Amino acid sequence: MLNTPHPARATIVDVARAAGVSRQTVSNAINSPERVSPDTLSRVLQVVEELNYRPSSAARTLRHQRAGAVGTELNAVTGTPSDVALPFLTALTLAAPGHACHMVPFASREAFPMLSGYQDMVRRRLVDAFVLTDTHPADPRPDWLEQAGIPYASFGRIYDDSSRVWWADVDGSAGTSAAVAHLAETGFRTVGFLGWPAGSAVGDDRRLGWLAGVEQHGLALGPEAAAPQSLRQAISAAERLLDGLAVGDAIVCASDVLALGVQQAALARGWRPGRDIGITGFDGSATAQLHGISTLVQPLDEIAEHLLTLVHDQLAGAPAPTRGALFLPTLTVGASTVTTSTKGTP
Amino acid sequence: MLNTPHPARATIVDVARAAGVSRQTVSNAINSPERVSPDTLSRVLQVVEELNYRPSSAARTLRHQRAGAVGTELNAVTGTPSDVALPFLTALTLAAPGHACHMVPFASREAFPMLSGYQDMVRRRLVDAFVLTDTHPADPRPDWLEQAGIPYASFGRIYDDSSRVWWADVDGSAGTSAAVAHLAETGFRTVGFLGWPAGSAVGDDRRLGWLAGVEQHGLALGPEAAAPQSLRQAISAAERLLDGLAVGDAIVCASDVLALGVQQAALARGWRPGRDIGITGFDGSATAQLHGISTLVQPLDEIAEHLLTLVHDQLAGAPAPTRGALFLPTLTVGASTVTTSTKGTP
DNA sequence: ATCGTTCATTTGAACGTTCATAATGTGTCC
């Protein structure tokens, strides 16, 4: 970027001169209007509008020693980015102005996550804090950030240490449990599960919700299977699963891609999703929407809002919360669980 | 965001003191090393490393009257965001540091695009320029930005006025033409087309490439159909199209979602994609990747790089190019065009 | 020895804002 100046825009002294007051009065009119008398206030604000004045964020930053910006890393390494990455970034971007800040994305082709990227942003004082995504066990970032005294909030729980509380996450088991409830209402009596290979905290959580839901609603426990987050492997796992099920049964899935696999496998054997087999996914991704799969939509707006509140609290020196925050996903019904005929209620 | 200060970090005077030189010498050591004698240079740089010093971007911005940031609007209105929006933003974010800047996303739930958002960023001097996406005929943004003297570059051509040249786009006809070439090589002899309803500049362009490709390679012109960017409608359009085709023929599509529709319709009648019917999509989206559809991948890195160069040139006062820039997509072969048997070459 | 030249380095000022504090005006109470 070049170093030649902009076309001049109004500064606070221009406004002050035009309104016949001092710098500080203009500043007060904008930042603490109660301090300035009603008539000067209106006069100043009118000039502000006329000259289209807004305080320079750079000058503010320099004065306050606050960037008014939150960094967030984009995953530029994995070929297939997460389905919710963009909606989540959008939610953050929308929530940011309400917290008097803006988002600054950064990324690296080398690795994800990339500690040096965080370091760089901090040293140049481009951001005050970070929002983390894709945190995993043994993630170095929370450690490093706390060591450096840099506020952060994570979308997704932080595993290593339960004393880490600056996070918000989706309540996975409540989600799958709600999916089972919906299937029960819709008339499905046997519910299986397609999850990820055991050991992933998120996946195990979602599986528990399925178990609990089936028990709670007095349904029959269908078979379960696992596959990684790949359509091909989801399809073959689904085929095995369908062998153990009959028309009129349902499958709860730990992700939308897995659910898509079930849908494709069902279609391949002539079962109509929603009618012959109930399918629910998880994440509310564009994929689910595209294929008409009922899915658990993550409340990304609420989560983004909460995460920015968390970093704000840290910047304000507020005490840490006692635990991370869980948010309930909401079921969006698609064709994959629609009732088009009465199912086997005795 | 709050107004209490950061944990103190080293400033240029700290470095100067520690190195026993003046502010300006440190500044020179960083910005124009050739101006400072070799031994002081190394001494200063060593202290810079020890203290982990980096110039404050806010102070730089204030001094240079340059934000060193480029704004870009995220579409928060349409339910289904574009498949390439995130990869494109990632490409921009990766390219930005090479242009000594960073990206600042913004969005609004009200409308897309939202002029007041651009206005606000400019008034607060948060960004120097914008990268536009989803430009459409009668888009108010290019007009407004040029009027205001604000540099911009658009991903996607600007329609109204051929004197508008600050854009880069994908060469759609070259892309579909390359897809036809690939189908010809793979052994398909008849190639149909599934596009969008006539009238969209992008769609019409891609259709022309299909026509040209078929002619150039001496293939038989298959039937064509059109559907909007919706899976359901793509499937029904594809069904009609398949009625007019036989096993061993192929369909070039104007988008990945359309191609997905063809794939689903083909599967529904027992035709194996790639073997019984060739299918190509367009955009290189995650959808295509997920479903193994051959697609024309947009060179997003190149385009992002070029767009940032365009805004840089404008900031530098460089003369406008004579026309917008077109970039060639590259075909990624998936299962939907794979050769698993010899096809009807006589 | 003096003067100009060149190179390395330093000093003063400015970018636009807000904090801390000072100055001014207005009214109230005794």
Next chain:
DNA sequence: GGACACATTATGAACGTTCAAATGAACGAT
């Protein structure tokens, strides 16, 4: 009428950086 509280507005300084201009040192040429 003077003192005091209070509300309103104004002034100086500082945030960290870089530009423009000034200083000082070294060196040849006269």
